[in-house]
Amino acid sequence: MQHDQGVNPTPSKPSARVALLGTGNVGKAVLDRLAAWTGTPRGASLALVHAGNSRGALRAGRLCPADVRRRLLDGSPWHADPVLANLSGVADALAGNDPAHRIIIDATASSEVADNHPRWLAQGIHVVTACKLGLGTTLERWQAIHDAAAHGNARYGDSATVGAGLPLLRNIRDLQAGGDTIHAIAGVLSGSLAWLFNHYDGKKPFSEMVDEARQAGYTEPDPREDLTGDDVRRKILILARAAGVPLASDEVEVESLLDLAGRETGQDRHGARRDDSVVPPPLEALLQRRHRDAAARGAQLRYIARLQNGGATVRLETLDATHPLASGAGTDNKLAIWSDRYRDQPLVIQGPGAGAEVTAAGLLDDALRIARSTPD
Ligand SMILES: NC(=O)C1=CN([C@@H]2O[C@H](COP(=O)(O)OP(=O)(O)OC[C@H]3O[C@@H](n4cnc5c(N)ncnc54)[C@H](OP(=O)(O)O)[C@@H]3O)[C@@H](O)[C@H]2O)C=CC1
Numbered sequence: 133m134q135h136d137q138g139v140n141p142t143p144s145k146p147s148a149r150v151a152l153l154g155t156g157n158v159g160k161a162v163l164d165r166l167a168a169w170t171g172t173p174r175g176a177s178l179a180l181v182h183a184g185n186s187r188g189a190l191r192a193g194r195l196c197p198a199d200v201r202r203r204l205l206d207g208s209p210w211h212a213d214p215v216l217a218n219l220s221g222v223a224d225a226l227a228g229n230d231p232a233h234r235i236i237i238d239a240t241a242s243s244e245v246a247d248n249h250p251r252w253l254a255q256g257i258h259v260v261t262a263c264k265l266g267l268g269t270t271l272e273r274w275q276a277i278h279d280a281a282a283h284g285n286a287r288y289g290d291s292a293t294v295g296a297g298l299p300l301l302r303n304i305r306d307l308q309a310g311g312d313t314i315h316a317i318a319g320v321l322s323g324s325l326a327w328l329f330n331h332y333d334g335k336k337p338f339s340e341m342v343d344e345a346r347q348a349g350y351t352e353p354d355p356r357e358d359l360t361g362d363d364v365r366r367k368i369l370i371l372a373r374a375a376g377v378p379l380a381s382d383e384v385e386v387e388s389l390l391d392l393a394g395r396e397t398g399q400d401r402h403g404a405r406r407d408d409s410v411v412p413p414p415l416e417a418l419l420q421r422r423h424r425d426a427a428a429r430g431a432q433l434r435y436i437a438r439l440q441n442g443g444a445t446v447r448l449e450t451l452d453a454t455h456p457l458a459s460g461a462g463t464d465n466k467l468a469i470w471s472d473r474y475r476d477q478p479l480v481i482q483g484p485g486a487g488a489e490v491t492a493a494g495l496l497d498d499a500l501r502i503a504r505s506t507p508d
């Protein structure tokens with residue numbers, strides 16, 4: 133394991149020490165991006181000192197990202213120390229004698245990791261996360277993160293939590309910083325469901341396509357999180373709260389695709405056996421019919437989140453082809469923002485909204501912004 137890449141073009145500013153949690157789809161893409169920066173100023177500004185997953189962690193004064201990545205990829209044993217996987221020790225891995233920034237990158241979907249965000253922030257450790265469980269679940273946890281960040285004078289990088297790094301939260305915050313008031317937002321916030329509805333033609337089973345989306349790294353680790361709308365619920369909560377509407381989780385009215393199907397057959401999804409298919413036959417039939425009806429009038433199925441009049445909804449909608457939210461390709465997310473400034477015509481932001489590479493880029497954008505700022 134290489135410990136020092138020997139590049140530090142800005143000796144006045146020590147490299148930020150970085151701990152990466154999660155080495156799945158997104159974590160691997162973070163390692164790839166860091167590896168590609170080896171020998172560049174970007175690479176020099178971020179020193180990876182800890183890389184861990186649920187089974188163990190590697191730790192060194194400076195880990196070589198390509199080496200960590202190779203160990204994960206080539207099937208060679210992942211010689212990580214399981215003791216180092218203990219989250220209580222991650223802060224120790226970031227300790228040092230210089231005033232460098234300390235950054236934890238959360239590329240997990242772990243509630244246990246999200247529970248630790250406030251503790252790390254309060255210790256002055258910056259947290260950069262793709263996981264929505266920090267800001268997108270209970271108001272208490274959201275508040276705890278804000279309070280801890282203020283207390284520890286630490287930053288919380290959340291760009292990757294909505295739109296997989298698209299500049300959605302940044303634009304909402306910039307508008308407000310300029311004195312604008314957000315009145316409503318609406319959008320396609322699930323990259324996997326966007327991809328599914330962009331490709332679904334009623335012929336190939338939806339279940340097969342969900343599997344393809346999972347293999348492409350667009351879905352949550354458990355695709356049911358996407359199909360139930362829970363993932364989009366978290367995203368609209370994060371956006372709403374950033375826009376100054378502190379909604380509680382149960383204040384978002386969510387139409388789960390799985391419940392839609394259950395409603396049709398009178399079955400309760402909560403009664404489903406664990407080994408049931410992710411896409412039960414009634415949902416296949418329902419989507420086939422909804423797709424056929426939409427296509428017959430040149431319309432599109434879209435899973436839309438809306439925030440207006442202090443409330444939020446998430447549901448499957450049939451949109452005319454001319455509707456501003458109907459167009460898009462691949463995993464495109466699309467967000468329309470109405471504000472004082474954009475009263476009649478909304479500000480619309482569109483682009484790929486899922487995938488490991490764009491998400492890793494969003495995470496590292498946040499990490500670099502922190503690394504380049506002056507440590508207190
Ligand atoms: N895929 C996408 O397009 C996007 C994903 N995200 C978010 O990124 C996150 C990661 O997604 P993805 O990479 O697909 O998920 P994966 O399931 O592929 O990877 C999750 C990783 O987290 C690790 N992990 C779980 N618990 C812990 C723990 N306690 N400590 C350290 N590591 C832990 C897992 O360990 P192990 O390897 O041992 O199982 C695994 O390496 C999710 O929160 C997701 O919502 C956000 C935007 C877009």
Ligand SMILES: N[C@@H](CC=O)C(=O)O
Binds near residue numbers: 293324352358485486
């Ligand atoms: N599963 C998510 C991934 C990004 O957050 C999605 O489909 O958008």
